[in-house]
Amino acid sequence: MYSPSDFPPFAVTVDLVVLTVRDDALCALLVRRGEAPYRGRWALPGGFVRATESVADAAVRELAEETGVSGLFLEQLATYGEPRRDPRMRVVSVAHLALAAGLPVPVAGTDAAAARWVPVDQAPALAFDHSRILRDGVERARAKLEYTPLAAEFCGPEFTVAELRRVYEIVWGVPLDPRNFHRKVTGVEGLLVPTGETTGRDGGRPAAVFRRGPAQALYPPLVRP
Structure with missing residues (x-):
C-alpha cells in the first residue's frame, strides 16, 4: 500500500x-x-x-x-x-x-x-x-x-542578407562564408521577401533589401558548419 x-x-x-x-x-x-x-x-x-x-x-x-x-x-x-x-x-x-x-x-x-x-x-x-x-x-x-526564422527578429523590419548573417554568426559563435550563406537563405522558401530596394550600408556594392517572409519553419534547414 x-x-x-x-x-x-x-x-x-x-x-x-x-x-x-x-x-x-x-x-x-x-x-x-x-x-x-x-x-x-x-x-x-x-x-x-x-x-x-x-x-x-x-x-x-x-x-x-x-x-x-x-x-x-x-x-x-x-x-x-x-x-x-x-x-x-x-x-x-x-x-x-x-x-x-x-x-x-x-x-x-x-x-x-x-x-x-x-x-x-x-x-x-x-x-x-x-x-x-x-x-x-x-x-x-x-x-x-537552424530550423526557425527566429534570427530575422534581431534585424530591423527591412534588412540585408549580410545583416541576417551577422545574427547567425553571433548566436552560433562562428564565422560564415558570405556566398554560401546567401545561397542557402535565399533558397529557403518563404524566409525572405525582396523589397525591390538596395542599400550601401553594408559597404561595397549595393545590397538587396529584404523583409521577413511568412515561413514558420526553415526547409531546408540552415545547418551549422
Whole structure:
C-alpha cells in the first residue's frame, strides 16, 4: 500500500535561460544572489515553485520578480535532478529557455542583489549547476536558428542578407562564408521577401533589401558548419 512517508519530500524550482543579442554578442540574463546558499555568486534567475501555482506560472513570476523582464515566450528546456545539486535539500529544477530581441535592461528584485546581461562567452562560474543549464540553453538556442526564422527578429523590419548573417554568426559563435550563406537563405522558401530596394550600408556594392517572409519553419534547414 502506498504511504507518503515512504518517499521523502523534495522541492521543485524553475531556472531561466534568457538570451538576447546586445552589442554584437550573445548575452544571458544573470542575477547576483542576495541570499544563501551561494550568496554573492552569479546565477540564472529562478526560484521555488509555490504549492498553488504551475511550473509555467512560476517561471513567469520568478523572471519578473528577480529581473523585471516579462512578456516572453518561455519553453521548457530540460529537468535537472541530481541528488546533491542544491545544498539545502533535494531540489528538482525545471529549466526554461527564451531567445528574444529587444529585451530591456533588467532591474533586480526580491532576493536578487543585481541583474545584468552578460556575454555567454564571458559568464563566470555560476551557482548550483547553472553553468551546465546555461550551456544546454545556448545549445538549444543555436539549434533553433537552424530550423526557425527566429534570427530575422534581431534585424530591423527591412534588412540585408549580410545583416541576417551577422545574427547567425553571433548566436552560433562562428564565422560564415558570405556566398554560401546567401545561397542557402535565399533558397529557403518563404524566409525572405525582396523589397525591390538596395542599400550601401553594408559597404561595397549595393545590397538587396529584404523583409521577413511568412515561413514558420526553415526547409531546408540552415545547418551549422
